[in-house]
Amino acid sequence: MNLNMTLIGELIAFIVFVIFCMKYVWPPIIGAIEARQAVIADGLAASDRAAKDLELAQEKATAQLKEAKAQAAGIVEAAKKREAQIIEEAAVKAKAEKEKILASGHAEIDTERNQAKEELRQQVAILAVAGAEKILERSIDAAAHSDILDKLVAEL
Amino acid sequence: MSSGAEITSQEYIKHHLTNLSVGEGFMTVHIDTLGWSVFLGLVFIMLFRSVAKKASTGVPGKLQCAVEMIVEFVDDSVKSTFHGKNPVIAPLALTIFVWVLLMNAMDWVPVDLIPRIFELFGVHYMKAVPTTDPNMTFALALGVFVLIIYYSIKVKGIGGFIKELTTQPFGHWSLYPVNFILEMVTLLARPLSLALRLFGNLYAGELIFLLIATIGLFQLPVHFLWAAFHLLVIPLQAFIFMMLTILYLSLAHEDH
Numbered sequence: 001m002n003l004n005m006t007l008i009g010e011l012i013a014f015i016v017f018v019i020f021c022m023k024y025v026w027p028p029i030i031g032a033i034e035a036r037q038a039v040i041a042d043g044l045a046a047s048d049r050a051a052k053d054l055e056l057a058q059e060k061a062t063a064q065l066k067e068a069k070a071q072a073a074g075i076v077e078a079a080k081k082r083e084a085q086i087i088e089e090a091a092v093k094a095k096a097e098k099e100k101i102l103a104s105g106h107a108e109i110d111t112e113r114n115q116a117k118e119e120l121r122q123q124v125a126i127l128a129v130a131g132a133e134k135i136l137e138r139s140i141d142a143a144a145h146s147d148i149l150d151k152l153v154a155e156l
Numbered sequence: 157m158s159s160g161a162e163i164t165s166q167e168y169i170k171h172h173l174t175n176l177s178v179g180e181g182f183m184t185v186h187i188d189t190l191g192w193s194v195f196l197g198l199v200f201i202m203l204f205r206s207v208a209k210k211a212s213t214g215v216p217g218k219l220q221c222a223v224e225m226i227v228e229f230v231d232d233s234v235k236s237t238f239h240g241k242n243p244v245i246a247p248l249a250l251t252i253f254v255w256v257l258l259m260n261a262m263d264w265v266p267v268d269l270i271p272r273i274f275e276l277f278g279v280h281y282m283k284a285v286p287t288t289d290p291n292m293t294f295a296l297a298l299g300v301f302v303l304i305i306y307y308s309i310k311v312k313g314i315g316g317f318i319k320e321l322t323t324q325p326f327g328h329w330s331l332y333p334v335n336f337i338l339e340m341v342t343l344l345a346r347p348l349s350l351a352l353r354l355f356g357n358l359y360a361g362e363l364i365f366l367l368i369a370t371i372g373l374f375q376l377p378v379h380f381l382w383a384a385f386h387l388l389v390i391p392l393q394a395f396i397f398m399m400l401t402i403l404y405l406s407l408a409h410e411d412h
Contacts, residue, residue: 003291004184006177010193010286010295017197017255018299022247025204029227030246032211039213 125153165370172267172366175289176281186289193286196258200251226254233399238406244303245405249398252296257394259286260358263386266379267365287358287393290351297351300401304346307408316411346404350397357393361386 129149136145175186207223216224230250238245262285270284286292308317321339322332364382368375 002184003294004182004186005179006175006184006186006189006289006291007295007298009185009190010292011299013190013194013197014251014255014295014299017201018244018248018251020201021204021251022244025201025208026227026247026250028208028211029204029224030231032213033224033228033231035213036216 121153121156124156125149128152128156165367168370169363169366171281172271173283173288173363174281175283176279186283186291188281188283189286189289189292192262192284193255193259193292196262196286197255200254200258204250204254226250230398234402237399237402238409240406240409242307242405242409245402248300248303248405249402252300252401253394253398256287256296256354256397257391259292260390260394262286263288263358263361263365263390264383267362267369285358285362287354288362290355293351293355294347296354296397297347300350300404301347304343304404304408307405311409312411346400350400354393354397357389361389 132149176188177184177186179185203219204223204227207220210217211220227250230253231246234246234249265284271282274282283289308320312320321343322336324335325338326332326335361382365379368378368382371378
């Protein structure tokens with residue numbers, strides 16, 4: 001144990017190293033460590049937030065998809081209803097048209113038949129008068145008996 | 157023991173435990189202790205300063221990671237023991253821990269290697285482990301002791317400090333002198349135990365290394381075992397010195 005001036009020298013060296021460490025080594029390193037810790041904590045918090053946001057967005061997307069599906073189903077339903085309506089309307093219109101065409105056809109037929117009847121009746125009357133004239137040429141005076149013939153024609 | 161058969165093992169050991177010194181009596185200066193300790197202190201300061209200059213909050217490099225690990229370890233040790241606010245204690249603890257660790261680590265260097273190299277340059281004595289010199293360990297302990305006294309007075313006031321030294325453990329006024337003696341012993345035992353513990357462990361370790369070096373060929377496995385054992389001793393002694401420093405300083409801050 002020989003203590004001597006070395007001790008004083010070492011003491012000075014010790015003090016110098018501690019002061020240097022205190023001024024130029026410790027603060028920047030611990031500062032960087034603490035700043036990085038803060039950055040990491042922020043990053044973790046942000047990632048937590050992002051995960052929550054993602055979950056929320058997914059929920060929203062699911063809800064929207066559901067709504068869209070419901071809307072699509074509604075549209076299809078309405079379209080089907082409209083289709084049925086259009087078909088029905090068309091059927092009704094076609095029926096009415098058919099009735100109309102039928103009615104007009106009947107009317108035309110009736111008219112034509114009446115005309116034909118009239119013509120026929122007149123021709124028969126003429127024929128009858130001609131036949132009667134031939135039979136009664138000699139005995140019947142056309143002028144005297146025309147009223148009877150007219151009556152006959154009207155009855156046919 | 158390669159220096160020839162003309163010297164005995166006793167002389168060999170004694171030679172290796174002699175410091176390279178200049179001066180006489182109290183004015184003696186151990187050049188080797190001073191040189192190696194300042195060199196290792198500069199290694200510590202340069203290494204940590206180079207990291208401190210480039211310290212960024214981004215992704216740290218490997219060196220920065222290693223340095224930050226040590227700094228955080230010291231910071232945790234300080235925070236777990238010392239609860240006040242003091243800008244000196246943490247850097248002090250870091251300096252003590254790394255510096256003592258580096259000086260202790262010189263113990264791993266084979267005992268003949270450094271003296272041999274210096275002998276080539278005509279330097280005949282070279283003790284390369286500064287912590288095996290009591291001057292080194294007492295200097296550290298004295299520095300810590302001054303801080304203990306300084307903070308005791310600063311925190312408690314001179315009256316408070318004297319009161320602490322005299323009014324306990326016995327409460328009666330007639331026993332105050334006894335209290336004072338007991339407290340003085342406690343106070344002085346702190347730097348003394350700090351210095352002697354570090355010196356004793358490292359000096360004994362070095363001595364065993366030297367003894368092992370004298371046993372011939374078998375020294376190789378034995379040396380290996382002893383060096384492996386020092387994997388524990390070297391960081392442990394550095395850690396104990398740092399921890400006790402923090403503890404003593406936190407006790408100095410406690411106001412009763």
